[in-house]
Amino acid sequence: MAEKKANEIFKEFKEHSIAEFFKKNKQMLGYAGLVRSLVTVVHEYVTNSLDACEEAGILPEISVSITPSGENRYIVGVGDNGPGIPKKFIGKALATILAGTKFHRYIQQRGQQGIGAAGCTLFSQMTTGKPVNVSSFTKDGESYSCSISIDTMENKPIITDLKSLDNGEGKTGTIITAEFAEVKYENSDHGVYEYLKRTALANPHAQIKFRDPEGKEFTFVRSSDVIPEMPKQTLPHPLGLSIMDILDFAKKSDEKNISAFLMASFSRVSSGKVKELKELAKGVDFEKKPRELSWSDAEELVKAFKQIKWLSPDSSVIRPIGADRIKLAVRSILNPEYMHVIERKPQVFKGGIPFVVEAAIAYGGSSGKKVGTEEYTGSILRFANRVPLLFDTGSCAITQAVRNIQWKRYGIDIDNQPVSVLVNISSVYVPYSGVGKEAIAQEDEIIEEIKLAVQEAARNIQHYMHGIKQVNVEKNKYKTIMRYVSQLSKDLSGLTGMDKVTIEKKLEELVSEHYPKVNEENKQEEQNEEKFEIIESSSDSTDEE
């Protein structure tokens, strides 16, 4: 075989656009498998709607419809009451990969990459040859509709049929309708219904309507009318910042010197802390301009950061779901016998990024997964910034952490008991392992923190289970005694002439005082009546909320 020269080989050298790349590798965006591809579409649109409503301070009302249009072919419609998308940005928002409002900001949002919606446009185009249709209503007096596709060679939008719309009522919102082939609706753990249900559970302030391919309508009713406060935009925390991060910030800084730059660019850096830093990083000239900061300066600063005692990152920038709401949600889907919910304090991982882990363990009820007629195995419900993660289970940090726990220590047989472990990670930056955002990368700090959270929950459920056993013993005694109270009251009333009801009440109080645990549990059960509500209707939808 003749040897080929370098120049011959490099004749083929070409650059290609990110849109071309994902056209060839659409599985990397989550478009692999018929069922998963449909969930990916719904996931991208719903995520954007929730983020838009949250940012605009609007209580989200989202409607999703999936209408069959052929074999493995559906029209997906997603509408919201968000702020709308300005005409100027609509093309890039839906048809330029790596463009958006979220990438450059340190803020907790569901989306973060500027890929999702454009990926849907690409997928629609690839499987049906059709553009995506959008209508948008904004408060700025702009209301319009148009069709959008991607010029994949250039990664640029092609907009057609642009029309102005009348918006007499002054409503706001965005409605996207697109057709997809190579997709399939399925009623399973990995399907759209399950995705929306879990989304509703993690977002109790959102009202989500869904019309499935058979025309059945469901409403996941909002259980909270309070608009969650918008997560604050934050500055990176010095702990764990990489050298390159510091240099990147320095390059963009207009501050007069390094001291001012550090205080302006990073959180928790006060003038006092700058003094400490000066003591530690003697090689750095704190009076020079930020853009004069060298690699070795930044290296010294990173080392110094690690020697100082910092306040932890401002937890107000993170919006976890909240322990109470998780309890409500878990009770409503799983109706467990016992559960415990943990909300951990904010932590920091690589790059100075704060995150919060919430974990719940539920035992009994519909927890776990049935694997036979009477056999169960544990299951894991994964969330990131309130977004349910249904795929790529094996490679996720959450799965990894949960599997690494020595469950037997906590009296739990995770492989053979009806146990559900729920974990939600909230952060201004979630390190997804892939562009499809279905799994969290296995960063040691994150795995460790998840482990601690789940272990804490496990310790508590172990304790609780033990308590429940005791309560059960008392409960039986209590019940036995209570059975005699009515007869005894009647007899005492006959003997003494006192009112039977009064005697009965007093006796009951007496017994309850002896069994405080039982009493407390009864109260708890009453409170827990409040449940997550799903309305199912086969009639046409009305405008009622």
Place this chain on the structure above:
Amino acid sequence: MAEKKANEIFKEFKEHSIAEFFKKNKQMLGYAGLVRSLVTVVHEYVTNSLDACEEAGILPEISVSITPSGENRYIVGVGDNGPGIPKKFIGKALATILAGTKFHRYIQQRGQQGIGAAGCTLFSQMTTGKPVNVSSFTKDGESYSCSISIDTMENKPIITDLKSLDNGEGKTGTIITAEFAEVKYENSDHGVYEYLKRTALANPHAQIKFRDPEGKEFTFVRSSDVIPEMPKQTLPHPLGLSIMDILDFAKKSDEKNISAFLMASFSRVSSGKVKELKELAKGVDFEKKPRELSWSDAEELVKAFKQIKWLSPDSSVIRPIGADRIKLAVRSILNPEYMHVIERKPQVFKGGIPFVVEAAIAYGGSSGKKVGTEEYTGSILRFANRVPLLFDTGSCAITQAVRNIQWKRYGIDIDNQPVSVLVNISSVYVPYSGVGKEAIAQEDEIIEEIKLAVQEAARNIQHYMHGIKQVNVEKNKYKTIMRYVSQLSKDLSGLTGMDKVTIEKKLEELVSEHYPKVNEENKQEEQNEEKFEIIESSSDSTDEE
């Protein structure tokens, strides 16, 4: 909370470069975790070296060195005897993400995305602030060295210190040296040594030298001197081609009409097949220009393709490892008691892309994984285009397929026996699930084909194990009889006066004829003496091959 208007929100709208994207999401390229990050670097460089040698028709000689330079900090050097990289392309090859020779071609190569090497440059720059150093020697008289980093905002190379080099000897090759922090060398199943060992096993024509951080040197000696034929560049097979694929090819075609376009652009399309297509796709005007092909034309063609009986894709475009070489490799790493290797016929998956699955099951020896002192569990060795996949095990199609097999049917207890399952997928396009190329997407057709291959191997090993049991019985008898042959020969020699050696030989032949299976096995064992060779030396390396 006041509502925010769309225009306020979209003030933050920005586009960003693919380099910026991966800088923020480096875990998506495989840079997550200290140990994995180091393997990713070695993997990217070695993959490129092997591809370059193969394309140039050169027997690969690759040397890898890892030298500590601080805490969790190493200098990685990778040199090859490939064709070199022309000066004109060096910047983009090492510092433009999504540029390369491989993306646009239908050809089986290890790399396919144009991301790997530029990703290494980005990672070096992010963790140490240093550029990558490269020296290149080509047959075109160009020999030079330079340093390269990435302008991440623009996704463009920055080249410094460009120097011409003397290349008196006329050698070719590329040497890359780069420093990385946030990495760690570890001697484990997931480490660099294991990666190189498995690479050598799947590429018996490559000679790979390795110097580990302690200065220990290893040579994975080439076991074949035959340069494997370069895989042919191929045309897509009509089966499974998507509508958009056809339109994309049509847009670029200069053929005079659709008929000519189909024959020129896709494999197995003869004039006879075009006639059949005309009968089936009556709505398509086969005389018009390719660029006039409409979506509905292409849709009709795709439907027609599925009704025609095609020759399977040309298997010569695919270069699997080969059953014999897999046998050799498995025997050398695992030294199993029994094994069976299957090489399946080429198949096609989505997009008309042919692929070949090879599978081996090995039982005993060092197969499986030790989980206790005497306990074992099954293990899976995954390869794609001869590249070992060490990470993201859970989300890989190979893992999925292997786990879904009902092993008990084949008399194998995969969870508790020393069993190794090896799978290699060869294709002109491997659908990796992520940019880091560590797992194969769970496409149904691929999972199914892997399952069939592994099941076939399982059926054969089941049979073989049964046979081995019989042989063991015979072997014992054979051994018992053989024990008497020597004494008997001596006695007969004394009685008859015949030569003892002659008698002994004749008796042995007689016994062997009675136990053909035993005899066959002995021969096999002799043949299997040929083993994969790893030379370990702590002295300095010499120039000997």
